[in-house]
Amino acid sequence: MTAQDATPLDPQIGRPRSTRLQGVFREILKAPITAKFGILVILVYGFVAIFAPVLTPYAETEIVGPQFDVWGEQFILGTDGLGRDMLTRLLFGARNTVGIAFITTVLAFVIGGLTGLFAAIYSGWFDQLASRVVDVLMAIPQLIFALMLLTIFGTSIPTLIIVIATLDATRIFRVTRAVSLNVVVLDYFEAARLRGERMFWLCIREILPNIMAPLMAEFGLRFCFVFLMIAALSFLGLGIQPPTADWGSMVRENAVLITYGDITPILPAIAIAILTLGVNFLVDWFLHKSSGLKDGH
Amino acid sequence: MVLQRFGLGLLTLFVVSIIIFIGVEFLPGDIAEALLGQGASPENVAALRHELGLDRPAHIRYIDWWAGVMEGDLGTSLANRRDIAGLITMRLSNTLFLALTAAAISVPLALILGVLAALYRNSIYDRSVNVVTLGAVSAPEFLTAYVLILYFSVKLGWFPSLSNIDANTSFIDKLHQVTLPAVTLMAVILAYMMRMVRASIINLLASAYIEMAHLKGMPKLRVIVKHALPNAWAPIANIIAISLAYLVVGVVVVEVVFIYPGLGQLMVDSVSNRDIPVVQACAMIFAGTYILLNLTADIVSICTNPRLLHPK
DSSP states (O other), rough: OOOOHOSSSSSSSSSSSOOHOOOOOOOHHOOHHHHHHHHHHHHHHHHHHHHHHHHHOOOTBBBBBBBTSSSSSSSSSOOTTSSSSSSHHHHHHHHHHHHHHHHHHHHHHHHHHHHHHHHHHSSSSHHHHHHHHHOOOOOOOSHHHHHHHHHHHHHHHHHHHHHHHHHHHHHHHHHHHHHHHHHTTHHHHHHHHHHTTTTHIIIIIIHHHHHHHHHHHHHHHHHHHHHHHHHHHHTTSSSSSSOOOHHHHHHHTGGGEEEEEOOGGGGGHHHHHHHHHHHHHHHHHHHHSSOOOOOOO | HHHHHHHHHHHHHHHHHHHHHHHHHHHSSSSSHHHHHTTTTTHHHHHHHHHHTSSHHHHHHHHHHHHHHHTOOOOOOOTOOBBHHHHHHHHHHHHHHHHHHHHHHHHHHHHHHHHHHHHHHHHTTHHHHHHHHHHHHHHHHHHHHHHHHIIIIISOOOOOOOOOEEEEETTTHHHHHHHHHHHHHHHHHHHHHHHHHHHHHHHTSSSSHHHHHHHOOOOOHIIIIIHHHHHHHEEEHHHHHHHHHHHHHHHHHHHTTTTTOSSSHHHHHHHHHHHHHHHHHHHHHHHHHHHHHHHHHHHHHHHHHHHSSOOO
């Protein structure tokens, strides 16, 4: 996902052309320690999310022991307020919290990315309309807007995903539109348009490959943002609802333990922080590599 | 230019108020039904709708609502039938106190540390600042909050973990109570502001006229004060406004953690109770503050930039 963006593939003649995968691998080996940490974190989280049912000793919502049991051999991280195994719920949280955040981000990209592309290609009334709508939506702080919409539509996972995806799509719209506009004015795009290429072709073959790098970086940043937002909403009791194991609500459910000096309740919060940090490190490195400019914002 | 921007701000506020107001119209069922529950007879529902004024057309209610807002009457809460304005005033001042305390410390600190990071870029200091601030931005607010509670409240017992503030709390007491929530808020916006200040100063220092000034042999400090700073005001004002706007949002989570009697906590409670008028009022205040801050930032950028102030 990274190597081909930095330089045109192998300008030297005579050197055997390496495969894309090898190139990516070589780049990763050269990456700074922070980026390696990021990749490792993402791989581990992905692994846990996929294999959660195999890795965990108990079922997600199964009550297996006394309430608030301490760390021990049977329950490695103790149990929560209802007697469910903390470790099990922590591992399932990787699947639920990260999974929902990921779906939301993808949805936000589909909405924001497509409207952004259309707005850039048809720079007429559609662009005007979409841009003004986005201006207004962005004038309201996101969390506040999300809170309001959740009051109106109620709190369920599909609503949560749609509300947050829509709100985040506004920012993606802006980015996609801005970077696509740079491509739309270029000659080869004009040529493709004069050839009479269809809209779909214009988007997929002419614009998308050229705006992939900024969009990938944006995807990482947006994911962090969505992830933190969902965690915050769940923590407020308005996001992912019990009994689903979710890191935000787990912190809330077990918060009382903090007053006894127990760090168990903040473990899910730490899990959130490590993933966001990992993704941020990776994005930082990626931006550094893909764009010549070092410190733009 | 300034006036035009000001008008645009007002227009945004107006549109936002319509959105917030229209939200209620999309409610499945309506407030009266929700209030009385499913077993209510149609007559009761109709009576309550009349009492709440829901039987009038939406645009008239909207105008009435604004008229009320202008007179300081925000309507009544559905949950406890209390006057919203009374409910909010005290909480608003608490929230402002918390946010201003956090801002008063973090803004100057972020400016100084950010400029230093930009001046000594790629040094050990700069790199560690980069990693630490990225860490602070990545952590959810409640993590910071609970870690602070764990150490400073439970282990050391220096500060209370819950904020107990009412009208009689003295200023010193308030400051003591507000310390942990304010530090939590600061951690996030400080990191964010520092990163942005650093980035914009570095952008600026790369410009040709700064290089020219250096080549003229101007002392470093003079270059920054005379050449860089006047051009930096606009981005810096923007950064501060964005961070303060962020504060508006961050305050919600922090208030819930510390059970701080502020506007954010009220809003979250009202969302759980689906107490629409209170949510509307809170959303309006938050959104208004946010728009006002962005407006201020834009006006500062215009006023500090002669090219924008005196367009040809």
